[in-house]
Amino acid sequence: MIAKDIQSGVERLGEMIAAASIIVPFTGAGISTECGIPDFRSPGxxxxxxxxxxxxxxxxxxxARDESWRRRFAMEATFAAAKPGRGHRALASLYRAGKIPAVITQNIDNLHQQSGFAPDRVIELHGNTTYARCIGCGRAYDLGWVKQRFDDSGAPDCTDCGEPVKTATISFGQAMPEDAMERASELSRSCDLLIAIGSSLVVWPAAGFPMMAKSAGARLVIINREPTDQDDLADLVIRHDIGDTLGPFVGN
Incomplete structure (x- = not known):
C-alpha cells in the first residue's frame, strides 16, 4: 500500500511500530542526506x-591509492560536520525503548553510532569511512595518522605487514564482510517488522535483506522518495521526506 499522504503514512507506520516486537531498520544514503552527506548514485x-x-x-x-585518499580527505570537512538527523534520532529512540535490537546499514558515515546505537549494534554492510584498516592484517588506523603520512609521501602502507592502508569501507570488487552479512541475515529472518529507509534497493546482496524479512513473515515498510523495485512487496510505502516521516518518532 502506498500512503496517499505523509500524515496517513505516519499514522499507519505508528500503528505497525506499536504492534511489532522486533523491528529491524535497513538504512541507505537517503537517511543521511539531510545531515549534509551527499548521495553517491543519484543524479549529481x-x-x-x-x-x-x-x-x-x-x-x-x-x-589509484593516492587518488582514493585524496578524494577521502577532500570530503573530511563534510563527514566531520555531519550530525545525526531526525531519522537517525527516531531509530535511536526506538532502540532505547527496546523495539530495535540492531540496525542494518549500507551507510559508512558513523551517524547511527553518534545517534546513540552501541557500535556493536550497527551492522555495517559497506564498512565505515571514519577510520582506516590495513587490507592485509586488518590493523586499524586513525585517519590523522593516514593524513600525516599521505601529505608526506602519498598513500601509506601498514607499519606491521607492509600492505596498503585503506578506509575501512567496502569497495567495488571487495568481499563483503562475512560477519555483518550473517548477522544481517539472522536479524532479517527473526524480525516481525523491517523498515527500509532511504535505500534505492538496487545494490546486491544488501538489497536482499528486505525480501528475506518479508519471506520469513515480517511486515515490510519502505520509506524512500523514489520508487524501488520492491515496492510491490511492501505492506506500506511512504514516498515522502525521511526526516519529516520519522521526526514524530524522535523521543525526548
Missing amino acids: GLWTRNRPIPFDEFVASQE
Missing part, C-alpha cells in the same frame, strides 16, 4: 562526478 551524486575506484585497482596501483 559523487559517482556521477568521480568514477569509483575498484578494489583491485586500489591494490595494484599507487596512483
